[in-house]
Amino acid sequence: MANTTHFSTKDRILGAAEELFAQHGFAGTSLRQVTSRADVNIAAVNYHFGSKENLVNEVFRRRMDDMTALRLSQLKTALEQHPGELRPVLAAFVEPALAMSQDRHGGGAFVRVVARAYAEKNDGLRKFLSDHYGHVLREFGKAIATCVPGLSKEELYWRLDFLAGALTYAMADFGLIKRPADVTEAAHRERAARELIRFAEAGIRAGN
Amino acid sequence: MANTTHFSTKDRILGAAEELFAQHGFAGTSLRQVTSRADVNIAAVNYHFGSKENLVNEVFRRRMDDMTALRLSQLKTALEQHPGELRPVLAAFVEPALAMSQDRHGGGAFVRVVARAYAEKNDGLRKFLSDHYGHVLREFGKAIATCVPGLSKEELYWRLDFLAGALTYAMADFGLIKRPADVTEAAHRERAARELIRFAEAGIRAGN
DNA sequence: GTCTATACATTGATAGAC
DNA sequence: GTCTATCAATGTATAGAC
Numbered sequence: 001m002a003n004t005t006h007f008s009t010k011d012r013i014l015g016a017a018e019e020l021f022a023q024h025g026f027a028g029t030s031l032r033q034v035t036s037r038a039d040v041n042i043a044a045v046n047y048h049f050g051s052k053e054n055l056v057n058e059v060f061r062r063r064m065d066d067m068t069a070l071r072l073s074q075l076k077t078a079l080e081q082h083p084g085e086l087r088p089v090l091a092a093f094v095e096p097a098l099a100m101s102q103d104r105h106g107g108g109a110f111v112r113v114v115a116r117a118y119a120e121k122n123d124g125l126r127k128f129l130s131d132h133y134g135h136v137l138r139e140f141g142k143a144i145a146t147c148v149p150g151l152s153k154e155e156l157y158w159r160l161d162f163l164a165g166a167l168t169y170a171m172a173d174f175g176l177i178k179r180p181a182d183v184t185e186a187a188h189r190e191r192a193a194r195e196l197i198r199f200a201e202a203g204i205r206a207g208n
Numbered sequence: 209m210a211n212t213t214h215f216s217t218k219d220r221i222l223g224a225a226e227e228l229f230a231q232h233g234f235a236g237t238s239l240r241q242v243t244s245r246a247d248v249n250i251a252a253v254n255y256h257f258g259s260k261e262n263l264v265n266e267v268f269r270r271r272m273d274d275m276t277a278l279r280l281s282q283l284k285t286a287l288e289q290h291p292g293e294l295r296p297v298l299a300a301f302v303e304p305a306l307a308m309s310q311d312r313h314g315g316g317a318f319v320r321v322v323a324r325a326y327a328e329k330n331d332g333l334r335k336f337l338s339d340h341y342g343h344v345l346r347e348f349g350k351a352i353a354t355c356v357p358g359l360s361k362e363e364l365y366w367r368l369d370f371l372a373g374a375l376t377y378a379m380a381d382f383g384l385i386k387r388p389a390d391v392t393e394a395a396h397r398e399r400a401a402r403e404l405i406r407f408a409e410a411g412i413r414a415g416n
Numbered sequence: 417g418t419c420t421a422t423a424c425a426t427t428g429a430t431a432g433a434c
Numbered sequence: 435g436t437c438t439a440t441c442a443a444t445g446t447a448t449a450g451a452c
Contacts, residue, residue: 028235041437118382137384158403161385165377166370174326175369176345195366199411206410249419254447
């Protein structure tokens with residue numbers, strides 16, 4: 001079954017929007033580009049989503065819920081099976097972002113869309129994200145705090161922020177590291193996750 | 209001398225563009241917004257800069273050259289006065305970004321513009337940055353390598369990437385850390401720099 | 417050399433036929 | 435639920451007055 005057919009108009013719009021948002025940003029993507037790629041009429045987007053801003057939010061919700069669920073369940077497992085260990089907690093934060101980016105119909109674009117979301121901090125999107133997914137960060141904050149008792153609450157949040165920034169950049173390929181031609185995209189991202197977890201573990205534990 | 213007068217049309221456009229780009233991104237900022245804020249005619253931007261894309265590049269060049277010079281000179285000092293020490297090298301990378309964000313006519317917006325630049329990776333801007341400022345990263349890479357001999361070239365570049373990502377986020381206030389009302393913007397950024405340097409030092413030294 | 421007026425394309429969104 | 439036609443607003447770029 002090819003992936004170009006048997007998708008509803010709504011899903012085709014979401015998919016096309018996701019890819020274009022990842023590539024050109026939100027403001028930089030026109031609804032006409034979206035509907036053209038999705039092979040639907042220009043009016044369909046307003047019929048199904050009401051407005052461009054709402055389409056942006058829906059593009060998020062569709063995958064963000066999955067990623068959040070993945071993170072929280074992996075965190076739960078980590079806390080149960082490796083209590084007091086920092087690395088599994090960090091892995092629970094980083095690896096789901098990696099998983100999202102693997103193959104399954106277009107999730108790869110999504111991690112880049114997330115990075116956009118951070119950058120386009122103006123409109124209601126950031127509030128939308130903070131309102132709906134802020135609790136995830138707090139969960140991880142608590143988990144990390146128990147693994148690294150000496151850390152003040154302030155320091156903890158700074159470091160979580162650094163981790164989130166580094167993760168976003170690495171996953172979005174915003175950085176300077178260019179994937180060598182002989183390394184697959186999947187292997188490259190896997191490497192990124194591994195390196196980042198080590199880097200962040202040391203950073204979060206940093207004393208002095 | 210107020211800062212609204214005695215500036216050329218060209219400089220007023222650059223200043224207005226910088227602030228608006230920081231706030232709304234490149235695609236999200238219209239030339240009409242720019243010229244309106246700069247209090248010049250809509251056509252002036254095309255007269256002075258030729259196109260919007262070129263205006264974007266010029267907004268960069270104006271401050272990026274300063275920041276690059278600052279970084280390289282501070283790096284030189286660090287290598288001379290504290291040879292073999294990692295932290296002064298990292299400070300030379302991080303602190304100039306902080307310095308740019310202090311007061312002096314609107315540089316604060318610039319660090320946010322830099323973050324935008326990373327995110328808007330599509331057009332010629334990334335190539336422009338890589339072509340003109342890529343050597344800075346290589347300089348720092350070399351300096352770090354001498355401080356942390358065990359590091360492979362690949363690991364080094366991954367970690368530099370993480371540092372750049374975290375720096376960009378922290379300086380652009382993209383993260384979750386919200387500045388408390390009783391802390392000045394300057395103090396907040398200073399704290400960010402200090403925390404990041406410690407975090408990155410540990411991360412870059414990470415073994416295992 | 418500098419700016420004003422304006423042309424022209426494209427945007428997001430809506431109305432109404434089918 | 436989907437389309438065509440079209441709107442007002444806003445985008446970029448140019449021609450020509452000063």
